[in-house]
Amino acid sequence: MIRDITIGQYYPAKSILHRLDPRVKLTATVLYLISLFLFKNVSGYLIATVFLAVIIRLSKVPFRYIMRGMKPVVMLLMITLLFNLFLIREGAVVFSAWIFTITEGGLRNAVLMAVRLIYLITGSSLMTFTTTPNELTDGIESLLKPLGKLHVPVHEIAMMMSIALRFIPILLEETDKIMKAQIARGADLESGNILQKAKSMIPILVPLFVSAFRRANDLAMAMEARCYRGGEGRTKMNPLRYTGRDRAAYGIVILYVIGVVLIGRYVPLHIWIF
Amino acid sequence: MERMVQTEDLIFEYAKRDEEGNVIGSYRAIDQVNLKVEAGQFIAILGHNGSGKSTLAKHINAILVPTEGTVWVGGRDTSDADELWNVRQSAGMVFQNPDNQIIGTVVEEDVGFGPENLGVPTDDIWERVEESLRAVGMLSYRHHSPNKLSGGQKQRVAIAGVIAMRPKCIVLDEPTAMLDPSGRKEVLRTVEELRKQEKVTVILITHYMEEVIDADRVFVMDHGHVVMEGTPREIFSQVDALKEYRLDVPQVTILADELKKRGLDIPAGILRKEELVEAICRLK
């Protein structure tokens, strides 16, 4: 059953975003993330919000899925919020009780930081929701190709990534089997302090490593048997080709980034304390 | 007609090492094997675990090269480094573990892996992928993840991946050892279909006697030697010798042999239950 879990939360749907070339999505995500740090005014945040909302709509990924992607970071979000809220002393005092003081500056920073974090995570999740792991590796391989001139093994790295993706579910299932076999022999994986728990992982990790190496060995032989000899001379079944849609998407993203940074830096807007 | 595979005085040894990696001796896995396989034949190589059969198989696609002696595949010497990739393209190999030979995350992408490596143009790759998947009866699974397939289905995908490279010869190294009976039947049926349609040479390595009934020629290995050679019928009739070599014959053959030992006039080398039933009825 573990084999059914897709890594990277890919959500199958037929949206414009799904159909875009992965290189566009990768580049757009990076530019979007960087842009979030280049402005401070509320006006910029408003533009960013509208942009994000449109992208979410276009992706056809249900909102609750996207919210699920936030779950792992809720802790971080809370900490960031609280730190900014209580430790920044700037401007008029908004609230004070016992040793806790919240200033306008603190409130402003806390909210804006939180928003930035949320938009950061949502933006990158949208990329993984609309791009299959295979597309991602193909995209990364293609974008990093210039590094090949500097003798960076780009093709090999991409091949390693896609093989890892292929075997993660298999290794997870194997871990489950090994755990059950050792529990059947009386292994106790739950009780004890940190040291004891770490020690109890040895009967799981050693067989897992041995198995992983054995698989790697078998796989290497199978790849060679099918004439794999590195990236040279290889053709692709699914070569990445830009379409008009991709070029338009590049255009839109660049316009957005320039727009949001300019507006966010130079157009002042005041809503309450922000 | 050019021989598909030929080995001459083949010897393969590998070094035994101690804990530090120092060589402390050698182990002769293949000892003076002379094998001749004609194009289009269905050859079976039988042997217990450790008999050297898998080691022999790996010489056919140059994963291993002889310590002494020579191996020719399609007229090419496998120890010639310049011919390595040609040898591997002409002799495809399907391995025992279904999972550990599938590289793609989607069935059709895995089948295309071989042609991609050979530099086949994109459109031709798709043609070959469809052809191969159709030949093994897995075309409807082309968009599936391999993780969701049964063992038998995975092996069929692996076979498709090999024939997509258009080899002259397919070597199957214990392809059914990790499958359940229905998976085993699936794979053997696929191989039989392939033989008829594609007319490739098939070399099947196994320790299951019932899989070799339809072979043109059977070789039995033990301790690195070929100890028996002949048609399936000739081999099956030597039940006691086979037991010595740690092999087992199908129940029908044992029964026929037992009845023969008890004095009934049953022909030697019974392969199928229909043959035995007929033979017994003749004695009524």
Place this chain on the structure above:
Amino acid sequence: MSIKIEHLNYIYSQGTAYEKQALKDICLEIPHGEFVGIIGHTGSGKSTLIQHLNGLIKAADGEIYYNGENIYSGNYNMKELRNQVGLVFQYPEHQLFEVDVLSDVCFGPKNQGLSREECEKRAREALRLVGLKEKYYQSSPFELSGGQKRRAAIAGVLAMRPKVLVLDEPTAGLDPKGRDEILDQISYLHKESDMTVILVSHSMEDIAKYADRIIVMNQGQVMFNSTPKEVFAHYKELEAVGLAAPQVTYIMHELEEKGLAVDTRAATVKEAADSIMEVLGND
């Protein structure tokens, strides 16, 4: 040391989109000392069923009684259950991890809280039972051959001195002789040490040779539960669900159809040969 299963149900991934009922209303009784074979195609639920016997998997509903005690009652000692019901998984050699064979076999007894001396004593005993020579005890388990590794892994479970030994396809991947050796060893253990043995297999022919009783699983349910001869009499139904009776069963039925009064319930080569000789001798 009997096991009683009442109305057992198990559902995979309950509550998700992948929900699947793996076991449906299983009712079984395995008295102490029996050699039971469980057979079924892949997906029939046999592996899931045996993982319930030592508490690795918990049923969705239904009860399991070990020695009259309900294992799902409040403070039942699962750890003790695992000492009593030993489970050998498929390809058990994948669980080997220790520095040397003896230490690995000691892992089970060590988890049972036994002294170092007692652990080693039981480990040596178990290794002898599986026929692994003493010269291998100090070797790394990864240096052994496939068949030897498997024996070492089985010894690892035997060293815990279970009263019930459950084996999931112990002959998977072994060559014919290796298969015969392991099954003969298990049969020997069954007779010598009064253990209940539950053997899960694909091969009707293997099970027919050793089992007192056969349980046939199909799509999560018990299809047949009786002696080998009775189960093989249903060979047509077995075929319909992708299983096969031993080859001799088919041969005997065909001979009968052709007019020979042979015993169609013969399940082994010897029985078949005896019957055929008798019939032909009388003609």
